[in-house]
Amino acid sequence: MKSSSTKKHHIETVTAMLLFGVFAVCVLLVLFTGTGVYRRLSARNSSNYYRRTCAQYLVTRVHQAERVEAADFGDGSALLLHEDIEGTDYVTYVYCHEGYLCELFTDDTEEALPEYGENVIRADALAVGIEDGLLRAEVTAPDEKNSVWLILNVADKEGVPDEE
Numbered sequence: 465m466k467s468s469s470t471k472k473h474h475i476e477t478v479t480a481m482l483l484f485g486v487f488a489v490c491v492l493l494v495l496f497t498g499t500g501v502y503r504r505l506s507a508r509n510s511s512n513y514y515r516r517t518c519a520q521y522l523v524t525r526v527h528q529a530e531r532v533e534a535a536d537f538g539d540g541s542a543l544l545l546h547e548d549i550e551g552t553d554y555v556t557y558v559y560c561h562e563g564y565l566c567e568l569f570t571d572d573t574e575e576a577l578p579e580y581g582e583n584v585i586r587a588d589a590l591a592v593g594i595e596d597g598l599l600r601a602e603v604t605a606p607d608e609k610n611s612v613w614l615i616l617n618v619a620d621k622e623g624v625p626d627e628e
Contacts, residue, residue: 511608518565518585518603519612525558525567526614532599534592538578541592543601546572557581560590565603 522543526532529545536542542559553572559581560566566581589604599614 514585514605515608515610518587518605518610521565521584522558522601522603522612523614525556526599526616529556532594532616534594534599537576540589542590543592543599558584558590560587560603563588565590 525545526543529547531546533544533546534541535544537544537557537559538561540560542557545556545558547554547556555570555572555576557568557570557576558565559568559578561578561581563586564583565585565587566578567584568576568578568581570576570580587603587605591600591602591604593600594616597616599612599616601612601614603610603612
């Protein structure tokens with residue numbers, strides 16, 4: 465009788481160990497699947513954060529300016545944002561330099577060099593163009609290109625009088 469009891473005990477032990485093994489494998493599969501999903505979501509969120517931050521920065525800076533123009537600056541193009549502060553003309557240059565989107569705020573009469581600017585966000589290149597009151601800014605990052613299109617204030621167009 466003891467031998468059948470021992471066999472029954474061994475079968476119960478083996479069954480419990482097999483169930484534990486199946487449970488452990490299921491837990492590991494869920495864990496690895498969740499890790500892959502998390503990695504993809506994290507990469508997508510990072511890309512979206514960069515895109516939104518860059519676009520919002522450009523939109524905000526353009527809306528703050530009194531006059532906007534595109535020009536060559538350093539090794540590429542730049543967005544020049546003009547404003548009058550207490551009778552003095554100031555220019556904010558937004559451009560790319562050494563892997564960053566940079567900003568340089570200076571008096572309109574001062575010499576502006578790309579090295580003087582402050583880094584804002586990582587970017588490889590900035591392409592800016594203004595045509596018929598429409599601003600196109602394309603920021604190139606290591607993995608993607610982001611475009612921003614803005615309609616400039618009608619009063620900024622040549623030949624259109626300011627509304628009063």
